[in-house]
Amino acid sequence: MTVTEAFALDAGRFRSDFPVLTTRSRSGAPLAYLDNAASTQHPAAVIDAIADCYRGYYANVHRGIHTLSEESTERYERARKTVARFLNTEHARELIFTAGTTAAINTVARAWGSANVGEGDHILLTMAEHHANIVPWFQLATQVGAHVHFVPLTDDGRLDLESVARMLDALRPKMFAFTAVSNVLGTVNPVAALVEMARERGSATLVDAAQAAPHGPVDVREWGADFVVFSGHKVCGPTGIGVLYGREAVLDAMPPFLGGGAMIHRVTTRGFEPAPLPEKFEAGTPPITEAIGLEAAVEYLGHVGLEAIGRYERQLVERAEAGLREIPGLEILGPAPEHKAGIVSFAIEGIHAHDIAQWLDTRGIAVRAGHHCAMPLHQSLGITASTRASFYFYNTPDEVDAMVDAVGEARDRFRKRGRKRQ
């Protein structure tokens, strides 16, 4: 690794925007937060946007004609437009706020699924899906008598387009739901090509962009999918909010999901009529301050620059992998860095992922260990757990180096060396 390498972005410029990054870990070491695939940290702009709403103009939205309610409503709807622009949707009303990626996928599996998937039908997923993009489809399949299939991965953890085509041809699934970026392997899938292949065979498509939206520009029109989902808390935004994008015609044809206030046009003692988009899919009081916080987050990311974020993370991944490859018995999961977003997962022969993560934590380095909500993927790799370091634009090359060093130490410490009980 040459030290003279030019980085796509200067992390130092942004770190001070993130209050948590200035804290120290329990051990006294500075915090190296490398668990961004689980959840990112928050710039002051986001924290302040939420607090400012509660302090200055908070009220319930939509239904009030007093000043506060009008201001909240305006800000909530402005947030919708800002996030819609972030995804380049055609209309703001195609942008539904949900409780998260998981809630968004469940909305599609239940509402779209119950209207479009029947007995004997097929649903196609990939082996790299997060449980959020598996379990709802199992639930649908069980309910209607459909079948769920998984496209296997290549040996280096990528999707093989030939296999996809073969399975699409053989199964003619009603839905092909896949992740844009694997949350374990980091693999970046060719979304537009996959959508195109599915569309040609009459399959609807859902793209899980939970790990894509944080790390590069997303253009739903370029992707062409029927549904695209992501979570606020992975793009420097608040918890409690996610996004469901759906093409207008598809959302219009779908029955509503959750029932309640706001999503209705009229209710009588005999039944109800749903409201038009986007309210149709936003039952009850929506995540108001969360939407306002999410707006601040995507504006902040726009200011950092999503292209640069993606390039920079790849540089960090390259640096990390170069270091990790030196550690005996360590295997890096997934493809070469050029096919990855900012995620490096690995396993060390004979050492449990939790022991590695715990050791790193004593050094102030936060990584994640476990199955990362992708048990089928781990089963297919023949392991039960992996250790994952996931980067964001505020991480520095020094943090990457510290992580690599600490993994080496962990390996030395935990490897078997003939210790005996006393």
Added chain:
Amino acid sequence: MTVTEAFALDAGRFRSDFPVLTTRSRSGAPLAYLDNAASTQHPAAVIDAIADCYRGYYANVHRGIHTLSEESTERYERARKTVARFLNTEHARELIFTAGTTAAINTVARAWGSANVGEGDHILLTMAEHHANIVPWFQLATQVGAHVHFVPLTDDGRLDLESVARMLDALRPKMFAFTAVSNVLGTVNPVAALVEMARERGSATLVDAAQAAPHGPVDVREWGADFVVFSGHKVCGPTGIGVLYGREAVLDAMPPFLGGGAMIHRVTTRGFEPAPLPEKFEAGTPPITEAIGLEAAVEYLGHVGLEAIGRYERQLVERAEAGLREIPGLEILGPAPEHKAGIVSFAIEGIHAHDIAQWLDTRGIAVRAGHHCAMPLHQSLGITASTRASFYFYNTPDEVDAMVDAVGEARDRFRKRGRKRQ
């Protein structure tokens, strides 16, 4: 109204805790926020609890073993215990965090409903329900071929226990779902007695406590219902969070609702096994900072004193009604103040609710006008909209008087008096 009346609580002591209450309305008048049934305002303690989490110790919960994740997890689970104590549940694991009351009721209607309600079965509601406690039951009924019925109200807007008994006897419903406090009439229902009547006839019960939890102590064990739900944003807490309490045995027997991470014990390519409570019903990344904010909110309410809040609000209602009754053509909806929580809704012959609310807004007084998500109730009252003033412990007698005066002015202004077009 005697001026020497002793109030149960001194609102002035708490107002300065609420930043928004020090703001002025667009017109320059001080803000009188009387729209608390739609959503309450937030003390600094709640706003700070959220910001402190993002600033100091935020990470995704449950799945990480690094320091931040452990701290977040601990705080999230501590919030669960605090809110469980607020409801006096038997176990903390009976307390499920959802996206709101609406999401909580949908969870029951879908998950419990699909397992327990079948063709020809009956579901009993009351005429005073919020759409959140109507539409999900219509959706369930349509799906499985069941029937939804509404207990009518007495002329003064109360539940007649005889009618309830008669309908329970005649229908033997699988579920009796009712609100503890009407969000329009303010009527307080005798929850424990209603639950008892339903249980004796083999009906499950869901209590919508969205308007009860803010205004007095809730004891789910005293109520004895199978399910109790409420929203964070109506108890001085954040948006994006609500609570589903369910008795352990009932929750254990129910299938899960949303599928995804955290709610599973194991996932393979062939299926999944759900996790134990409470995770079983908390798919995906939960509303982490929202739970922490909600904890701060219920702690704050405990400090103000829920008994006192209820008594004080009743005093404000009495004062408001005494004033409003002087206004010609004005009809107060619902029962006498002693049967009410802090809500006064009214209609003025010949004047539209929105015109009244708009006029009040020019005076800095925020009230709500419309059907308040209770269209069937308004239909049964023969009106399309009402004006609602809803109080909280931070409202003052002066604000109530200003509201009454402004309503009188609005009535004078908008009443027909033979104006002619030029």
Added chain:
Amino acid sequence: MSIDERDIYEEHVLPHYEDPYHRGHCEVATHAHEGDNPLCGDVVRVEIELDDEGRVRQAWFEGDGCTVSQSSASMLMERIEGMTVEELKQFSAEDMLALFQASLTPNRQKCCLLSWRVLQAAMHSPIDGEDEDAEVDSFGGPSLSEES
């Protein structure tokens, strides 16, 4: 609401509310439509008679709701008589708000634009027996700013 706006209400809005222009039915209507705003319960029905040259000969409305929704409907009926279909189509939401004069918050804009939207829909709803019981439209959705 400033004192000026209050005056506009007094001089301009409330007279239309109390003494509406052409409130009732148009016996010889060629086009009609009804719509509501479910958030407030405002309802407006518009019935117009176009002459052979496509000019509005008569415009009538019926409805129920707040002063803004009802007085704006009255103003609109008064305004459009004599206009051609082409002119009607070019009569924008902004024109409608200008006609109303009083400044409105986004939510009240919805009330003010209800009759205007119903009118636009009525232009596509010739009365030919079949369309008579066409569904009632609802315009509860986006506010003006989102539309434009």
Added chain:
Amino acid sequence: MSIDERDIYEEHVLPHYEDPYHRGHCEVATHAHEGDNPLCGDVVRVEIELDDEGRVRQAWFEGDGCTVSQSSASMLMERIEGMTVEELKQFSAEDMLALFQASLTPNRQKCCLLSWRVLQAAMHSPIDGEDEDAEVDSFGGPSLSEES
């Protein structure tokens, strides 16, 4: 983790991990149970032989997982031999954590308590043919503090 705690790992925990006590099967087991912690994938199976007086004659474990889950299982097996059923029941979660010595965060406590929970369940799972393929328990739920 302070230097002291690191030493405890070195002197106490890792030796049990590398050189476990009674890892394997108990051919004459009277009670057995298996459990896992799905969050980390740790698995532990405990097999014990009680003698006629209700005393643990032998205790064995099998498992897979992190150092904490596996070494704590080894420590527990070593500790309980000779104990009566009554004593086993009184051996609390706190006792287990004390036996382990090294201080643990709540999540790691779950790892440490896995074998202890499996043991408690094993006491209720006499081997009589029918129970042998009883379902595997999972203890992913509450942390210790919530239990107590």
